[in-house]
Amino acid sequence: MASLFNTPITVLNKVGKKKAALFEKFGIYSVGDLIRFYPRTYEDWSKPYKIAQAPLGEVCCIGGYIEQAHRPARVRGGLTIFKTVVCDGLDHMTVTFFNQDYLYDKFSGGGEFLFFGTLKQNGHFYEMTSPTVSDMDKAGIHPVYPQTAGLTSRQIEDAAAQAVRMLPPKMNDPIPQEIRERYGLCSLDFAVRAIHFPGSQEDVETARKRLSFEELLVLQLGMGRLKGGRQKDIQEFNRLKTDHSQEFFSLLPFEPTTAQRRSVSECINDMTVGKYPMNRLVQGDVGSGKTAVAAAVCYTAVKNGMQCAFMAPTEILAVQHFNSMSELLGESGIRVSLLTGSVKPSEKKKIHSQLENGQIDLVIGTHALISDSVAFKNLGLVITDEQHRFGVAQRSALISKGESPHIMVMSATPIPRTLALMIFGDLDLSILDELPPGRQKVDTFLIDSAKRSRAYGFLKKHIDDGEQCYIVCPLVEQSEVMELESAEEYAGKLRSTALGSCRTAILHGKMKPKDKEEIMSEFSSGNIDILISTTVIEVGVNVPNATIMFIENAERFGLSQLHQLRGRVGRGKKKSYCIMVSDNQSEITRQRLTVMCKTNDGFKIADEDLRIRGPGDFFGSRQHGLPELKVASMSSMEILERTQEAAEIILHDDPQLEKKEHRGLRFETQRLFAKTGGEQLQ
Ligand code: ADP
Ligand code: MG
Secondary structure, three states, X not given: OHHHHHOEHHHXXXXXXXXXXXHHOOOOOEHHXXXXXXXXXXXXXXXXXXXXXOOOOOEEXXXXXXXXXOOOEEOHHHOEEEEEEEEOOOOEEEEEEEOOHHHHHHHOOOOEEEEEEEEEEEOOEEEEEOOEEEEHHHOXXXXXXXXXXXXXXXXXXXXXXXXXXXXXXXXOOOOOHHHHHHOOOOOHHHHHHHHHOOOOHHXXXXXXXXXXXXXXXXXXXXXXXXXXXXXXXXXXXXXXXXXXXXXXXXXXXXXOOHHHHHHHHHHHHHHHHOOXXXXXXXXXXXXXXXHHHHHHHHHHHHHOOOEEEEEOOOHHHHHHXXXXXXXXXXXXXXXXXXXXXXXXXXXXXXXXXXXXXXOOOEEEEOHHHHOOOXXXXXXXXXXXXXXXXXXXXXXXXXXXXXXXXXXXXXXXXXXXXXXXXXXXXXXXXXXXXXXXXXXXXXXXXXXXXXXXXXXXXXXXXXXXXXXXXXXXXXXXXXXXXXXXXXXXXXXXXXXXXXXXXXXXXXXXXXXXXXXXXXXXXXXXXXXXXXXXXXXXXXXXXXXOOEEEEEEOOHHHOOHHHHHHHHXXXXXXXXXXXXXXXXXXXXXXXXXXXXXXXXXXXXXXXXXXXXXXXXXXXXXXXXXXXXXXXXXXXXXOHHHHHHHHHHHHHHHHHOOXXXXXXXXXXXXXXXXXXXXXXXXXXX
């Protein structure tokens, strides 16, 4: 198998340079990559339905013979259309095709075919539009791959079939037999064949179970190796001599919470007596006071003669951090600077030289911090405000500007401990599980669309009082191309409601970061009343005057996402609200959304989300900066826990996977982490 990763994909029939470039879009360069590229789902053509038995409105396969095929006719815009009547011996359905005249040639001689599509009933008639058509002998389960313009699922299937034929008869299995037996996993050989070309639905399940186990196991082993490897290399590093945190706390205008004190002392302990430089994640819900924790640690580091760098994912966030850090630290004589892409070149130059001379103690900035021209005199502490945005690569670029600096990662996304241990497996964990006293609760309501116009009235009242709102509007389709359109349509509809006179702006996922920031800053300065967004609004953005978060189709979101959205309001002194609109009646959905109305505690919500939906959505969301996982999104909590156990057993015995029986796993960890472009595993 390993050699197939060195076999370029162009050895396959019908894959030339052009096609190969399309495969590369999916990260597929070699035959091995293609084998490890799994179908998104399957079409079950194995048991064709009779028309009368087929599930209406669902995608299914129907078998029948051509009774009549009408000649293609030209309609507007160069489109051609033709209809055929298909009979299964008892009932008929009319099948319509657009721009597929070659099918007419195929059907004009009659014959039996399989039609894969959505059956609809119109009065007494059955209809199908643009189904996939296949000969009768193609019955079976067909893989459906993610496709891209110019590369269809069928073409990938064809290439995958060739790739699978190139597999050696006896494959080495990276998972040692002992582990496979212990956890009831099928062999790699069976799994990769079955994931592409399963004989039955059970085969799919067996293969998925094994492959997602492998993926999660490899991820955790890789994380374990990173941690172990990094620590092995580091002999000397900057330690703190004195703890100045009490002194810092006494300068604060408020009393730190117990959780803040605990987190600060965990950090300072790492930096003072730890065996290795600190490598710690500080996790805390929005508003839990992470900035003060970071400031306390910076203060102590600077008083011990170190420089600190603090990197944020966007310019807005960098500016926000700069303002609050300057406020917290400025008066104590600590020299704080801001370095972002929009700082003037002359000013930049000055900052660069001051950093190099040690005239700046703390620099806060964006990616501008990792540019080659930035150098430090004595960088001792690196803080990143992750919001899950930095790849491992960017983090390490900043880290490499110091000599084994201490690292602190801040995240505002509460993640249940089980997941956090895995995702941030190479970090120690501090949790701010307590909000400062007197924090207001965001009142949260679940309504159905019948109450929408009343709710608009509620928004209007608050806007008239000078407050601002967010509206997260529904996506018509899953497709991102539609994002702008659906937002514009929504904004258009608003014009004829109580909110018609309000100043609105649209924010959507396809926008350039620069345009996004522009709109956000307009919103920040109060020039926009309602921000309509199709996606999750910039995490971490702080507009205290925004008091209402209004979420359409709330059922589309995971609880943690809803919680993140809700966290955009309730940031000022004014009472804030979250209104979720959903007409979904399913028991699970209601249960889920009700959790939001009951609690404001992000950790509780994250636990509940994980319990109700399993870890799949989490891995699916790609918000975590992990290497990309392929099948783990289909895994269960149970698999996750088992892989944790298995990883512990293996790493305990062989921390760097040096033993012969772990060679395969070692190879897979290299492969998984190679794609992150960050720290590499050997
Ligand atoms: P986050 O964890 O979301 O980054 P911040 O650090 O921005 O939270 O803190 C949110 C607000 O709470 C800030 O205005 C900060 O000054 C205030 N704050 C932080 N800690 C406390 C505390 N212990 N008591 C009162 N207010 C606090
Ligand atoms: Mg913050």
